[in-house]
Amino acid sequence: MNQISTQAGRVTSQPNVTIRGPEVPNTPGSLDPVFTVEDLSVFYGDYEAVRNVDMLIGRREITAMIGPSGCGKSTVLRCFNRMNDLIPGAHIKGKILYHDENLYGDHVDPIEVRRRIGMVFQKPNPFPKAIYDNVAYGPRVNGIKRNMDDLVEEALTKAALWDEVKDKLKQNALSLSGGQQQRLCIARAIAVKPEVILMDEPCSALDPIATTKIEDLMQELRQEYTILIVTHNMQQAARVSDRTAFFTADVDSAGVRHGRLVEFDQTTRIFTKPSDKRTEDYITGRFG
Numbered sequence: 001m002n003q004i005s006t007q008a009g010r011v012t013s014q015p016n017v018t019i020r021g022p023e024v025p026n027t028p029g030s031l032d033p034v035f036t037v038e039d040l041s042v043f044y045g046d047y048e049a050v051r052n053v054d055m056l057i058g059r060r061e062i063t064a065m066i067g068p069s070g071c072g073k074s075t076v077l078r079c080f081n082r083m084n085d086l087i088p089g090a091h092i093k094g095k096i097l098y099h100d101e102n103l104y105g106d107h108v109d110p111i112e113v114r115r116r117i118g119m120v121f122q123k124p125n126p127f128p129k130a131i132y133d134n135v136a137y138g139p140r141v142n143g144i145k146r147n148m149d150d151l152v153e154e155a156l157t158k159a160a161l162w163d164e165v166k167d168k169l170k171q172n173a174l175s176l177s178g179g180q181q182q183r184l185c186i187a188r189a190i191a192v193k194p195e196v197i198l199m200d201e202p203c204s205a206l207d208p209i210a211t212t213k214i215e216d217l218m219q220e221l222r223q224e225y226t227i228l229i230v231t232h233n234m235q236q237a238a239r240v241s242d243r244t245a246f247f248t249a250d251v252d253s254a255g256v257r258h259g260r261l262v263e264f265d266q267t268t269r270i271f272t273k274p275s276d277k278r279t280e281d282y283i284t285g286r287f288g
């Protein structure tokens with residue numbers, strides 16, 4: 001039922017970097033892809049922001065996208081739920097298959113895509129409404145017919161927020177702390193039963209304790225969801241992800257910068273034995 005169309009262990013290799021153990025296999029065919037990205041280029045008008053990306057996003061894995069500022073991480077992330085469609089002039093070349101269906105096919109409904117593939121942004125952005133209504137909003141709009149109290153409790157529990165808010169569900173969401181607001185945004189994303197959650201720097205506005213809570217939560221969520229995260233924080237990518245994609249930007253002969261995927265591999269390999277010198281330079285802090 002993957003139709004989206006309107007028709008039908010720990011390793012420490014470097015000082016201060018804790019890296020997830022190799023929980024995901026790396027043998028050919030071992031990855032169960034939710035997305036298959038084929039020769040993807042992304043344009044803003046005439047400007048080719050990202051060039052020729054090929055990668056696979058594994059089911060119930062956490063994939064991190066890292067790289068220096070402006071290399072196109074957020075641009076690529078937004079392609080996975082067609083958020084770039086909302087930017088005038090933005091378009092793609094190449095293909096993203098969601099399961100076996102072309103995500104940009106003529107019959108695909110972008111609204112349904114965004115229900116299946118939810119997004120959490122850099123800055124927590126709850127609606128200025130009650131905590132309960134923030135979570136119930138998506139299911140109501142999508143016509144999900146279930147006991148709403150149960151659904152709200154389930155989503156808040158999955159987002160590790162229920163115990164902190166169960167006695168104040170009518171309170172305005174803006175009264176919560178930043179970390180709680182971000183977990184509420186995750187609950188809001190979960191409430192419409194997505195398969196994938198895209199996270200664009202979800203911890204950059206949070207303190208270290210709130211960041212740890214979100215990282216712990218991600219480990220819980222990966223039992224059920226496929227997660228893609230853009231992060232500037234390499235330690236975070238190393239701590240939380242199964243696979244890592246390293247992007248950088250090349251400058252062409254006309255002096256124009258284009259983002260490129262340099263290397264995509266198990267996170268342990270990227271952080272211990274990268275195959276490209278540019279990856280090694282970046283993760284060891286020599287550039288970026």
Ligand SMILES: Nc1ncnc2c1ncn2[C@@H]1O[C@H](COP(=O)(O)OP(=O)(O)OP(=O)(O)O)[C@@H](O)[C@H]1O
Nearest residue numbers: 044049067068069070071072073074075076087259
């Ligand atoms: N809406 C837009 N219109 C035009 N150009 C854009 C737009 N959004 C991003 N770009 C350009 O696309 C390129 C990639 O930007 P993007 O934000 O995807 O990079 P990033 O790696 O996520 O950067 P950062 O880490 O700083 O957030 C940059 O040159 C940027 O200026």
